[in-house]
Amino acid sequence: MATIAAVIASTHHPFYYRASTSTGADRPPFADEWVAKILSFRETLTRANPDVLVLVGSDHFHQLWLDNMPQFLVGKAPFYDANWYNEEREFGLPRMFFTGQEDLSAHILRGGLDAGFDLAFSNELRIDHSVTCPIITLRPQADLPIVPIYTNIFAPPLPQPKRFVQLGQAVRDLVESWPGDLRVAIIGTGHLSLELGGPRQFGPHGPDPEFDRKAVEWIASGDIEKALGEVSLESLWEPGNATHGFMDFLLMMGVAGAGVKADYADTLDLFHTMEAYFTWYPQAASGIDASGGRSR
Amino acid sequence: MSKYLLDKFLYTIDRDPELVERYRSDPRGTVEWWEAERANAILNVHGGESSSWLKFDDVERQALVTHDYVKLFELGVHPFLSLTLFIAMFERDYAEPLAFQRKFGADLSHFNLPYPDITT
Secondary structure, eight states: OOEEEEEEEEEOOTTHHHHHHOOGGGSOTTHHHHHHHHHHHHHHHHTTOOSEEEEEEOOOSSSOOTTSOOSEEEEOOSEEEEOOHHHHHHHOOOOEEEEBOHHHHHHHHHHHHHTTOOOEEESSOOBOHHHHHHHHHHOTTOOSOEEEEEEOSSSSSOOOHHHHHHHHHHHHHHHHTOOSOSEEEEEEEEOSSOOSSSTTTTOSSOSOHHHHHHHHHHHHHTOHHHHHHHOOTTGGGTTOTTGGGHHHHHHHHHHHOTTOOOSEEEEEEOSSSEEEEEEEOTTGGGTBOTTSSBOO | OOHHHHHHHHHHHHTOHHHHHHHHHOHHHHHHHHHHHTTTOOTTSOGGGOOSOOOOOHHHHHHHHTTOHHHHHHHTOOHHHHHHHHHHHHGGGOSSTTHHHHHHHHHTTTOOSSOOOOOO
């Protein structure tokens, strides 16, 4: 049976690639601190020694469009091309290419459908920065096969927040029941408070630092009950008009489990948005160290 | 009123480098061409099976023709689409990094919560 090597939740910031690779006068003043935090965060995946990555993100009107919009979609393809012209244009993101772990995609689709999630699927999916950003930050060699899972946090009407938690719990169970004898890291990216295309965008901090403080506490402590008690589809407009991306953090809290504290938590207060990085090691509680060996 | 069609315009222009430049330099001509030739095309569907009913109203068409992203926000377009396309067209005209993005936000500063509904 598969082993969950790590559960990771993160913001996805498309500016990281350019900030971290720029030099001289082009290098922003916050780049060095940001890179240091990312290198530390990256180590939490490296030490988990994964074989496969399940990646939860959200298409930003690239391949998925309003004439045919799925709420939850699992990629099931042997390969994935990645990043789009407008991401290259605005963020300087590189074109990327990945191998798919197609049998795990099939297992998640079959099991998810049987568990009551009417998952859409795609046999030819070009993925975007919600999935490639965590690969750039956490596994830049991009050498592991992937299973992409897209959620709709973007084009209302959206699923309820609790549905994201439930799907996360199901994905956890499905990966654990996969017969493949491999180490799987489940990585999902979302947002804390965020405004895009509205009056509060690109301020000195995220649009709602108080929401960010509470959200980081909910995630780090695994407090699903409190998070679901305080957010709704309606309330998430208030911290910023793109804050529904927090629901992908809720999904990852579902993967990690109710009440399970993150083994690693870090934040970085940037202009425009707060970055946040969390890692859980499900095996640690059962006496197995992060790399798969038995701890002393 | 068709928020969907406004979003479709922004989406299909934004993903095509030639159309981004054409809309920047000739907004009226681009909007008129697009409404006549592209508005009813179902993406990923053969051209002989287009829709027959999609068109802008006068207010929507005028907002697009005048590059009026404030009016588009008021009309409930998806803000990610408008931000992304207008950055592509006008960020280049500002010397300071993020200066256009900040102007875009400041131009919307009279909007309070709740913002116009973007549900399509």
